[in-house]
Amino acid sequence: MIDIKFLRENPEIVKENIRKKFQDEKLPLVDEAIRLDAEKRKAQMESEQLKAARNKLSKANGPLFGQLKKCEDEAKKAEIQAQIDANNAAVKADDERRAQLEAAQTEAAAKLQEIMYVIPNIIDPSVPIGPDDSCNVEVERFGEPVVPDFEVPHHVDIMATFDGIDKDAAGRVAGMGFYYLLGDIARLHEAVLAYARDFMIDEKGFTYVIPPFMMHGNVVKGVMSFPEMEAMMYKIEGEDLYLIGTSEHTMIGRFIDQILPEAQLPLTLTSYSPCFRKEVGSHGLEERGVYRIHQFEKQEMIVVCKPEESMIWYDKLWRNSVELFRNMEIPVRQLECCSGDLADLKVKSCDIEAWSPRQQKYFEVCSCSNLGDAQARRLGIRVKGADGKTYLAHTLNNTCVAPPRMLIAFLENHLQKDGTVTIPKCLQPYMGGKEVLVPKHK
Incomplete structure (x- = not known):
């Protein structure tokens, strides 16, 4: 706003x-x-x-x-x-x-x-102009995309060789858009989250937060645009409560109507939460896989800072995602979002996309956004300077890792010709020291 x-x-x-x-x-x-x-x-x-x-x-x-x-x-x-x-x-x-x-x-x-x-927020002058995501611009690649000399199966088929997924049972229990993860695949899911958490705390110095997983309607209106709200949010019947679509919502909502001392900025926070999304709109659910689903878990990055520092933090945040994925030996690229692909509150945004050896193309795994003072204006988040005057904070968010999509990238990039999946060193402590996952059947 x-x-x-x-x-x-x-x-x-x-x-x-x-x-x-x-x-x-x-x-x-x-x-x-x-x-x-x-x-x-x-x-x-x-x-x-x-x-x-x-x-x-x-x-x-x-x-x-x-x-x-x-x-x-x-x-x-x-x-x-x-x-x-x-x-x-x-x-x-x-x-x-x-x-x-x-x-x-x-x-x-x-x-x-x-x-x-x-009325949409004023976009940054550096944002490429275009009507939709087909006009997004590749900025840089990190890591060499590999095209293996064998056919890479669909990620659900890879998981199935480890008895690691049951979508049929999830469909009977909750319908389409849900899944059961089991065994090594479930453990890998948690290992990725745990590593991402420790990466953000120990290597990047962020403060770890577990936020509320529901929020009031006024917070929803404060953190997102109406089209996003309609396409994403689940409302609790008879209550002024919504399930969060990402922990960014309640992490930023935490500061509603607050005046923050300037000396405390920047606030650099990393949060874990389950996320719930209706996925209404042009993309919809993925019927077979786990790329676009109703429920998933995510590690997020949030920054509340002074206006003059927000673009500096924007660059730091997306680079954190790149570093995390490269530590897990997954090739990625940065894709600058064009004007028509930006949600109305965003000043600037980019996606981090991981390489898919199966599809031989990149797909979105992280999204980094600078929202300027839009959320702060809606929610009344102000900063008190040394001179006693107050001004609006700037807010930013970025996906650290969302394991369902990460699992797709991970399994495809670490799958070997014999059906085993290698575990990079950074994840081995979270996988009981395992260096390789061996399938139960092929």
Whole structure:
């Protein structure tokens, strides 16, 4: 959400940003926001003027009551009383008018807020312009993609050789979009999470957090755009509670309506959580595999920082993901998201994609985003500087690792011709010292 003052003073910049995001249907909202803002401010100004006049009239009645009490001349008393009555009538009229103005102000403010929630954040000048993810731009590759001299099976088939997955039973229990992981595959899933946790704590110095897995509706509106909310969030029936789609939601929500001392910044946090997603929209569920599902677990990175530091942290965050994947000997690339692929709150975003030997192409495993002050503005997250003045914080998030997708990349890249799966050194302590996983059948 952008600053209304910025929109008021720079409507053409806001409109050009909307065009860059290929959301021309939102262009009329800029003028409507300016109209509602003017209406709200006019009502507020008139209300304040009436309040001042009311106070002046009420104050004027004080001496008049004193005069009335002392006055013995009936004609003069009648004159004073008439003045008091006139003042009271004016005060009443002012109160009635103020009530109307406050109602108009409240209505205009509510409509304005809804529009401001829809107008996209101003993207960074470095963001490539394009309508959708087909225009995302490869920036850099890390590690050499390998094309093996044997056919790599689908990841579910690889898991099945270890008796490591049961989607049929999950379908009977919960429907499509769920799975049971078993044995070595389940242990590998947890090993990846544990290693990612320790990597972020011990090597990157982040503070580990386990957050709430549900949140109130006002936090949902504060951390994400409405289209994202509709496509992702599960609501608890009869409660003002939603299941989180990522721990970023409650990690950022933790600071709602807070003023953070500048000396405490940056806050660098890494969090574990299960994630729950409806996956409504163009992508939908993956019927067979575990790439896009309703429930998964994830290790996340969160940063709350000063505005001038947010782009520095953006680069650090996505590089953390690259380092983590390279430690696990998985080739990856950084893909810069174009303007049309950015969610409305994002200033800049990139995906880290892992190499798939089976498909011989890259696929998304991490997403890093700089949201500028958009979430902080919605949630009221402010920073108090050394001079005593407050300003909005900047927030960033990045996937550290989401094991379902990581497992796909891991199994495909570490699968050997004989069906075994090698374990890189960084994961061996979390796998009971195993260097190789041996399938139970082929």
